[in-house]
Amino acid sequence: MCFYFPEYIYQHFLKIRKYSGDAFKLEEVVKQDFINISKPLTYKGIFAFHKYWGKKPIETTSFFIENFTNPGDIVLDPFLGSGLICRECVENDRSFIGIDLNPFAIEHAKLILDLPTLNEYKIAFELLKEQVCEEINRSYTGSDNLVRSHYLWDDQELKQVWRKNRGRKVILEPNAHDYALAASFNDYQITNFREATFFNNSRINSTSGLKMHDLFTGRALRNIDILIEAINDFPRYLQRALMLTLTSAVGQMSNMVFAITDRGKNGNGSLNEIEVGSWVIGFWRPKLHFEINVWNCFENRAKKFIKTLSLIQQRKIRFTENIGQYFSSEFDALLIQDDCLKVMNSIPTDSIKLISTDPPHGDRIPYLELSEVWNSILNKKVDFDSEIVISDAKNRNKKKANYIEEMKNFIREAGRVLRPDGVVIKVIP
Incomplete structure (x- = not known):
C-alpha cells in the first residue's frame, strides 16, 4: 500500500x-x-x-x-x-x-x-427459502431423487456429480439423467435482469461477443431469475439486502469457478483430491470448472450476512441522493x-x-x-x-x-x- x-x-x-x-x-x-x-x-x-x-x-x-x-x-x-x-x-x-x-x-x-435488522433479514430469508428453494433444487435433482450440490465439467464433458450426505461429500458418476437435465436449460432466456455488455479487453478475458450464457449455464441463469422474481416482492430496503446477497454469491454460481487438482487450478492431475476454487478477477472461463447449486451459493452468503448483522450495533442513518437536500437539511x-x-x-x-x-x-x-x-x-x-x-x-x-x-x-x-x-x-x- x-x-x-x-x-x-x-x-x-x-x-x-x-x-x-x-x-x-x-x-x-x-x-x-x-x-x-x-x-x-x-x-x-x-x-x-x-x-x-x-x-x-x-x-x-x-x-x-x-x-x-x-x-x-x-x-x-x-x-x-x-x-x-x-x-x-x-x-x-x-x-x-x-x-x-x-x-x-x-x-x-x-x-x-x-442495513436491515437481524430479525428483518432472517424473516425475509426464510420467506424466500419457502418460495424458491424447492423449485431451484428440482433443477439439480438426480435420478435417485436426491439433490446435487456440484457438477464438475471438463469443457462440455461432465466428469463428476456431487451430493451431500450429512454434511459429507459423496462423489457420483454422471449418468444420462444428469446430462439430460442440464441440457433441458440450454436455451433458457433471462427475464428479470438485463443482458450484460462486454468489450474486447484481453486484460480481463472479455470480448464484445461475450454473453451471460457464456459465463453461466442456462440452469444457473434460470435459477437466478427465480431468485430475483421472488426478491422483487419484498420492500425496497430488503430487496437491496437480498439482491446484494445474490451478487455477492453470483461468482460462485458461474462457469468461472476453477477446479483445484493436485496439479494446480486447471491441471491434468487426479480428480480424486479435487477442490472447489473461486471466481478470480476478470472473466476467465477455465476448461475444468464447477457448476454449483445456485440455492446453496445464495444460502451460504445469506448465513454469513446473518452472522454479520448479529454483530452490528444498529443505528438510524439518514442519507439522501439529492445534493440540494443534503446541504439544506x-x-x-x-x-x-x-x-x-x-x-x-x-x-x-x-x-x-x-x-x-x-x-x-x-x-x-x-x-x-x-x-x-x-x-x-x-x-x-x-x-x-x-x-x-x-x-x-x-x-x-x-x-x-x-x-x-x-x-x-x-x-x-x-x-x-x-x-x-x-x-x-x-x-x-
Missing part, C-alpha cells in the same frame, strides 16, 4: 494532534499510528461481505478520518468504489458525500448505511450515482474538510467492465462513456490523453471544494 503523504500534510498532522500532559512524546504516537495502518487486519463483518476490485484496508480510512477531521466535518470520496468509508465516517460523527458512476458501488454503499450522508466531475461542480466552494479517495489508476482496474455481471443482475444501466479510465478495450476509446485531462479537471475541482484547512488523501495500491 502506498500513501501520498506530502510534507505539508505531515506538518499539519503535527499541529492538529495535541497531547499536552501526555507521557508519550508526539513523535512516538505518530509512529505508532503509522504502524497500525501499515499492518492492516483482514476484512471482517460488513466490510468482508461483498467482493470488490481494489478494496482498501479500513484502518487507512479510520486513521485519516480520526486525525484530519473533526465531528461535523464533511468527508468526500468522489470515486466511492466499495463504499466502506461511508459507514466509517458516519459512525465517527462525520458527514459524508460519496460519488460513483458505478451503479453497484452506490447500491453497496446504500446497503452499508441502511440534516443528513448524515449523500450518495450519488453519476459522473464525479458533474456532481462536484454542484458542491459549494470551501465546504469539504477531507477528500479521501482511490482514483482510477490508469488501465490497471477497469471497474465498470469488471462490475458488469453485478450490474446486469441488478438490472442497472451503466454509463461506460463517462468513466474516467484508460481501458485496453479499444472500442471504448479510453486513451491516456483523455484520462490525464479528466484527472486534471478532477484535481482542479477538488481544490475548489476543499476548505482552506482541508486535506486530500490519495490512496493507491
Whole structure:
C-alpha cells in the first residue's frame, strides 16, 4: 500500500494532534499510528461481505478520518468504489458525500448505511427459502431423487456429480439423467435482469461477443431469475439486502469457478483430491470448472450476512441522493450515482474538510467492465462513456490523453471544494 503523504500534510498532522500532559512524546504516537495502518487486519463483518476490485484496508480510512477531521466535518470520496468509508465516517460523527458512476458501488454503499435488522433479514430469508428453494433444487435433482450440490465439467464433458450426505461429500458418476437435465436449460432466456455488455479487453478475458450464457449455464441463469422474481416482492430496503446477497454469491454460481487438482487450478492431475476454487478477477472461463447449486451459493452468503448483522450495533442513518437536500437539511450522508466531475461542480466552494479517495489508476482496474455481471443482475444501466479510465478495450476509446485531462479537471475541482484547512488523501495500491 502506498500513501501520498506530502510534507505539508505531515506538518499539519503535527499541529492538529495535541497531547499536552501526555507521557508519550508526539513523535512516538505518530509512529505508532503509522504502524497500525501499515499492518492492516483482514476484512471482517460488513466490510468482508461483498467482493470488490481494489478494496482498501479500513484502518487507512479510520486513521485519516480520526486525525484530519473533526465531528461535523464533511468527508468526500468522489470515486466511492466499495463504499466502506461511508459507514466509517458516519459512525465517527462525520458527514459524508460519496460519488460513483458505478451503479453497484452506490447500491453497496446504500446497503452499508441502511442495513436491515437481524430479525428483518432472517424473516425475509426464510420467506424466500419457502418460495424458491424447492423449485431451484428440482433443477439439480438426480435420478435417485436426491439433490446435487456440484457438477464438475471438463469443457462440455461432465466428469463428476456431487451430493451431500450429512454434511459429507459423496462423489457420483454422471449418468444420462444428469446430462439430460442440464441440457433441458440450454436455451433458457433471462427475464428479470438485463443482458450484460462486454468489450474486447484481453486484460480481463472479455470480448464484445461475450454473453451471460457464456459465463453461466442456462440452469444457473434460470435459477437466478427465480431468485430475483421472488426478491422483487419484498420492500425496497430488503430487496437491496437480498439482491446484494445474490451478487455477492453470483461468482460462485458461474462457469468461472476453477477446479483445484493436485496439479494446480486447471491441471491434468487426479480428480480424486479435487477442490472447489473461486471466481478470480476478470472473466476467465477455465476448461475444468464447477457448476454449483445456485440455492446453496445464495444460502451460504445469506448465513454469513446473518452472522454479520448479529454483530452490528444498529443505528438510524439518514442519507439522501439529492445534493440540494443534503446541504439544506440534516443528513448524515449523500450518495450519488453519476459522473464525479458533474456532481462536484454542484458542491459549494470551501465546504469539504477531507477528500479521501482511490482514483482510477490508469488501465490497471477497469471497474465498470469488471462490475458488469453485478450490474446486469441488478438490472442497472451503466454509463461506460463517462468513466474516467484508460481501458485496453479499444472500442471504448479510453486513451491516456483523455484520462490525464479528466484527472486534471478532477484535481482542479477538488481544490475548489476543499476548505482552506482541508486535506486530500490519495490512496493507491
